[in-house]
Amino acid sequence: MRTQVGIVGAGPAGLVLAHLLHLDGIDSVVLEARSREYVERRVRAGVLEQPTVELLRAAGVADRLDREGLVHHGISLRFDGSDHRIAFDELTGRSIAVYGQQEVVKDLIAARFVAGAPPLFDVSDVAVHDLTTESPRISFRTADGSHGELICDVIAGCDGFHGITRDAIPAGAATVYEHTYPFAWLGILAEAPPSHSELIYTYHERGFALHSMRSPRVTRLYLQVAPDEEIAAWPDERIWAELHLRLHADGFTLTEGAVLEKGITGMRSFVVEPMRYGRLFLAGDAAHIVPPTGAKGMNLAIADVRRLSAALAALLRERRTDLLDSYSDACLRRVWRAEHFSWWMTSMLHRFADADPFQQRLQLSQLRYTASSRPAATSLAENYVGLPWE
Ligand SMILES: Cc1cc2nc3c(=O)[nH]c(=O)nc-3n(C[C@H](O)[C@H](O)[C@H](O)COP(=O)(O)OP(=O)(O)OC[C@H]3O[C@@H](n4cnc5c(N)ncnc54)[C@H](O)[C@@H]3O)c2cc1C
Numbered sequence: 001m002r003t004q005v006g007i008v009g010a011g012p013a014g015l016v017l018a019h020l021l022h023l024d025g026i027d028s029v030v031l032e033a034r035s036r037e038y039v040e041r042r043v044r045a046g047v048l049e050q051p052t053v054e055l056l057r058a059a060g061v062a063d064r065l066d067r068e069g070l071v072h073h074g075i076s077l078r079f080d081g082s083d084h085r086i087a088f089d090e091l092t093g094r095s096i097a098v099y100g101q102q103e104v105v106k107d108l109i110a111a112r113f114v115a116g117a118p119p120l121f122d123v124s125d126v127a128v129h130d131l132t133t134e135s136p137r138i139s140f141r142t143a144d145g146s147h148g149e150l151i152c153d154v155i156a157g158c159d160g161f162h163g164i165t166r167d168a169i170p171a172g173a174a175t176v177y178e179h180t181y182p183f184a185w186l187g188i189l190a191e192a193p194p195s196h197s198e199l200i201y202t203y204h205e206r207g208f209a210l211h212s213m214r215s216p217r218v219t220r221l222y223l224q225v226a227p228d229e230e231i232a233a234w235p236d237e238r239i240w241a242e243l244h245l246r247l248h249a250d251g252f253t254l255t256e257g258a259v260l261e262k263g264i265t266g267m268r269s270f271v272v273e274p275m276r277y278g279r280l281f282l283a284g285d286a287a288h289i290v291p292p293t294g295a296k297g298m299n300l301a302i303a304d305v306r307r308l309s310a311a312l313a314a315l316l317r318e319r320r321t322d323l324l325d326s327y328s329d330a331c332l333r334r335v336w337r338a339e340h341f342s343w344w345m346t347s348m349l350h351r352f353a354d355a356d357p358f359q360q361r362l363q364l365s366q367l368r369y370t371a372s373s374r375p376a377a378t379s380l381a382e383n384y385v386g387l388p389w390e
Helices: 012-023 036-041 050-058 063-068 088-092 101-114 236-247 297-318 322-349 357-372 374-385
Strands: 005-008 028-031 070-072 074-079 082-087 096-098 124-129 137-141 147-151 154-157 175-191 200-202 209-215 218-225 258-273 280-282
Touching: 005 012, 012 028, 012 101, 012 154, 012 297, 036 101, 050 063, 050 096, 050 297, 063 101, 074 088, 074 357, 082 088, 082 357, 082 374, 088 374, 096 209, 154 297, 175 236, 200 236, 200 322, 209 236, 218 236, 236 258, 258 322, 280 322, 297 322, 322 357, 322 374, 357 374
Parallel strands: 005 028, 005 154, 074 200, 154 280
Antiparallel strands: 070 096, 074 082, 124 137, 137 147, 175 218, 175 258, 200 209, 209 218
């Protein structure tokens, strides 16, 4: 098989890229290791920055997002026993949309079917070859076990943090910057109406907690736990008891419901530079990871492929390489801003086991300043709602 762009991975990065290329008249093939059902049910992120919403709308894949997404004009920081609201609209004139990543993925897969180019699901043994030539190749096994090969002009590595494309870059051709945090997040999805109309980020002596939601009927809640915590140690009753303790505030009642899903996610910051090797271009989690505190992961993935699709259009339609040559540097500017913001939010809101009382007072001082100073609150708000595209 021959295609212009071979895309490894049908997450937000791979699917948005395929769609934007299609709108530009460029053909691509998306290879996905999992089944359609699996990727459409995979619960992960749920906060869309305003620029992400605008991009999906301009690309014609936001009808359901506009109908079902929840527009939020602020978040609350909960500490000292009460809420301190950061009013995005007042501070920045912008907002966010709460709409599950799996819903974004469903809408984009539907668009691939409408375009007559659905992803190839359930592929295995995916490997990339000849990356420094003008005809790189992807070999794989199809769902029925037969051998497949894609000859491409360019390969997009959109296969997430545990994919294979980043590892195809030879040692010495890229540098990794990495930071791990001494805690993890235990997240649940509960069949319960949200207990508050917006997200609540809580700093508590027992550890961080987050009240979030996916729809008017489904709540998403998180607890800071030890990095090596086992989910088996957390029966539902223990999770609810801990959430009640950490989220306690006057006038707030946490609504419980059936736990639909639960899991533990490690917290890590990771960047590979450059996001390119020959004709292989990395995008999204394949190239960088942020801790989820700043709600940046999916938004960054989509920001990368917005830039990549324009660069690929310049190459494949006008034989121009300038945008591809600047792709990595341009993406990394936004990536490092998000890395810093995510690290900053994480450092301000979590309890560090080795922090002494001096450091804890610094954290509280930072929270009080962020909540009470208009410039400090604006800085949080403009990063959270998404900085304008450069
Ligand atoms: C458990 C978890 C929870 C998260 N929670 C949040 C959150 O609450 N808030 C937030 O903002 N962000 C969250 N994130 C981050 C956010 O979901 C990611 O940043 C986002 O999914 C990145 O999109 P992507 O397309 O780059 O990668 P992915 O969504 O990971 O997509 C990569 C795709 O490639 C496929 N793939 C992998 N290997 C291969 C292969 N060899 N061949 C073919 N296909 C392959 C995968 O199956 C997957 O479908 C979470 C991430 C994880 C892992």
